[in-house]
Amino acid sequence: MNKKEYGLGDIVQMKKEHPCKKSPYFKITRMGADIKIKCEGCGAVIMLPRHDFEKKLKKIIERNEEL
Secondary structure (H helix, E strand, C coil): CCCCCCCCEEEEECCCCCCCCCCEEEEEEEEECCEEECCCCCCCCCEEEHHHHHEEEEEEECCCCCC
């Protein structure tokens, strides 16, 4: 299986968009055992276990280049 590489500050697209319908993209704001993502449209914050996040991740839109 192809493992997707993602990091803090990346903009990602999930398989299902947020119910607000303002933006299909999310920003990763916290990484650990849980991943916290923020809707780019309404600003709602969602926290998912890493396993669930990886299953629901569709693609990485933009990478954060700051290290």
